[in-house]
Amino acid sequence: METLLYSVLMLSALGGLFAAALLIADRLLTDYGVCEIKVNDREPLSVEGGCTLLDALYANRVFIPSGCGGQGTCGHCKVTVISGGGPVLPTELPLLTQEEIAGGVRLACQVKVKQDIEVRIREEYFSIQQFRALVASVRALARDMRELRLRLTEPDRIEFRPGQYVQVEVPARGGPVHRAYSISSSPSEQGEVELIVRLVPGGVGSTYLHNVEVGDDVTFTGPYGEFILSEDPDTEVVCVAGGCGIAPAKSIISYVYERWPERRCTLFFGVRTTEDVFYRDEFDRQAGEHPGFRVHYALSEPEKGAAWDGETGFIHLCVDRLLAADDRPRQAFLCGPEPMIQATEEVLRAKNIPDEMIFYENW
Amino acid sequence: MADAQTTQAAVIFLAAAITNNILLSDFLGLCSFIAVSRTMRTSFGLGMAVLFVMACTTPLNYAIYHGVLAEGAPLLATDLTHLKLVVFIMVIAAFVQLVEMVIERFTPVLYYNLGIFLPLITVNCAILGASLFMLEREYDFWQTVAYGVGSGLGWALAICLMAGIRGRLQHADVPEPLRGLGITIIVTGLMAVAFLGFSGMARIQ
Numbered sequence: 001m002e003t004l005l006y007s008v009l010m011l012s013a014l015g016g017l018f019a020a021a022l023l024i025a026d027r028l029l030t031d032y033g034v035c036e037i038k039v040n041d042r043e044p045l046s047v048e049g050g051c052t053l054l055d056a057l058y059a060n061r062v063f064i065p066s067g068c069g070g071q072g073t074c075g076h077c078k079v080t081v082i083s084g085g086g087p088v089l090p091t092e093l094p095l096l097t098q099e100e101i102a103g104g105v106r107l108a109c110q111v112k113v114k115q116d117i118e119v120r121i122r123e124e125y126f127s128i129q130q131f132r133a134l135v136a137s138v139r140a141l142a143r144d145m146r147e148l149r150l151r152l153t154e155p156d157r158i159e160f161r162p163g164q165y166v167q168v169e170v171p172a173r174g175g176p177v178h179r180a181y182s183i184s185s186s187p188s189e190q191g192e193v194e195l196i197v198r199l200v201p202g203g204v205g206s207t208y209l210h211n212v213e214v215g216d217d218v219t220f221t222g223p224y225g226e227f228i229l230s231e232d233p234d235t236e237v238v239c240v241a242g243g244c245g246i247a248p249a250k251s252i253i254s255y256v257y258e259r260w261p262e263r264r265c266t267l268f269f270g271v272r273t274t275e276d277v278f279y280r281d282e283f284d285r286q287a288g289e290h291p292g293f294r295v296h297y298a299l300s301e302p303e304k305g306a307a308w309d310g311e312t313g314f315i316h317l318c319v320d321r322l323l324a325a326d327d328r329p330r331q332a333f334l335c336g337p338e339p340m341i342q343a344t345e346e347v348l349r350a351k352n353i354p355d356e357m358i359f360y361e362n363w
Numbered sequence: 364m365a366d367a368q369t370t371q372a373a374v375i376f377l378a379a380a381i382t383n384n385i386l387l388s389d390f391l392g393l394c395s396f397i398a399v400s401r402t403m404r405t406s407f408g409l410g411m412a413v414l415f416v417m418a419c420t421t422p423l424n425y426a427i428y429h430g431v432l433a434e435g436a437p438l439l440a441t442d443l444t445h446l447k448l449v450v451f452i453m454v455i456a457a458f459v460q461l462v463e464m465v466i467e468r469f470t471p472v473l474y475y476n477l478g479i480f481l482p483l484i485t486v487n488c489a490i491l492g493a494s495l496f497m498l499e500r501e502y503d504f505w506q507t508v509a510y511g512v513g514s515g516l517g518w519a520l521a522i523c524l525m526a527g528i529r530g531r532l533q534h535a536d537v538p539e540p541l542r543g544l545g546i547t548i549i550v551t552g553l554m555a556v557a558f559l560g561f562s563g564m565a566r567i568q
Binding site: 029 | 427431439441442443445449450453454457460461464465467468472475476
């Protein structure tokens with residue numbers, strides 16, 4: 001009996017002792033104090049050290065694009081660190097070129113603020129804002145796709161270029177995380193943004209957005225993204241989308257036909273099966289109204305015996321088959337999974353579309 | 364007497380590092396050995412981390428065992444030796460946490476290179492093994508220190524050797540089904556056989 005008592009006491013005592021020692025060490029080792037971040041010669045920002053540069057800037061309302069939400073996989077959050085960033089980490093190497101490393105470019109999501117830091121970011125990032133919005137409507141598009149319309153409350157207007165994206169703040173244990181979604185509505189609708197969200201099993205962002213209901217509050221930052229639509233009405237627009245990658249294409253197409261009803265535009269939309277097809281009525285209606293607009297759906301895994309009058313096979317093969325190789329000016333916007341982007345990019349190059357006219361966004 | 368003792372500690376140190384290498388003769392700590400030995404840089408980093416943790420936890424466990432747990436110990440006379448496994452693991456886990464914090468603070472590059480394997484040192488059986496062998500072989504304090512440092516050094520030596528060999532294996536014409544893990548385990552066996560050649564040079568138990 002006595003041994004049992006002593007055993008329990010001893011274990012608890014030792015456990016408590018180690019826990020206390022670790023707590024003290026944690027205090028001493030991970031306390032970096034208050035650090036100053038100097039951004040583009042502006043007033044230095046004071047932040048509590050220890051967090052990432054991306055989070056520190058976000059807390060001070062300087063929003064850096066980050067498609068992957070700070071996981072170090074997209075490379076959108078590149079900033080130039082002039083001093084105080086420490087050595088380049090192995091997690092950054094795959095996304096930085098030799099010249100970028102030599103020029104001090106770092107991924108803001110990987111650099112930890114441990115001392116005073118001086119950074120340079122693109123001046124246009126200062127115009128990115130935080131928005132609060134109410135869910136105005138939700139609509140199921142296909143088995144795992146959902147369309148959400150968010151009505152802005154504060155500020156109540158957003159200006160963006162077609163094809164840009166926003167980052168939704170997703171409440172999570174241990175602080176909010178951010179997930180990027182392309183805006184699928186036209187920039188002419190300044191009071192609302194529309195998002196298309198595919199439910200990714202286990203994904204925090206998509207699970208959250210598939211569960212919000214009409215009237216719920218949603219916070220996001222934006223607009224981000226490098227899609228720049230040519231203002232020349234003679235430039236044909238080619239959009240290639242895979243699954244929920246249709247969002248930026250939908251925004252671009254709506255905008256194109258509001259401004260230039262006669263402009264030539266072709267949409268290639270790849271999904272897996274007939275059950276994944278959505279927006280067909282909308283695009284068919286637009287094709288009926290605008291003779292310059294052509295739309296091709298392609299199924300990559302068509303079910304046997306299902307009624308289907310569109311294309312089949314991978315979408316890049318469909319582009320290869322149906323897009324004529326001519327020398328008229330053309331601009332292409334691709335959005336979808338990485339292998340789709342790579343395969344399609346090759347096809348488009350072979351069709352004489354120069355690299356600087358091909359824009360892509362992958363996830 | 365003191366002289367004889369220091370000599371013996373030196374012998375134990377050499378024996379633990381080479382002739383009775385904890386990895387190659389006892390096959391402890393194989394999982395991280397095989398997983399991390401792909402490049403020399405990470406192998407060296409992990410080797411040093413294991414060396415440090417082993418060199419510190421073995422004497423620490425010695426002190427706790429003989430100061431508190433053993434029957435008639437100065438702090439508590441009751442026999443609590445049945446707790447040794449749990450206590451040793453706790454000591455190792457706490458120590459690894461500490462090392463992790465230190466490495467993250469001072470060498471972030473090494474921290475990201477070691478990645479998941481740093482916390483996994485906690486369950487590296489070589490480290491617990493060293494503490495248990497130290498008891499089983501009834502070492503005194505200085506012998507324990509020598510054994511801890513020696514074993515850690517031996518483990519680091521083995522993983523660095525392996526990294527060197529694997530670096531060359533990448534350019535070798537290995538039969539298809541043996542590539543990767545297969546050839547690594549065969550090479551480990553061959554290294555163990557080579558180290559077996561040292562056995563008998565020093566007795567440590």
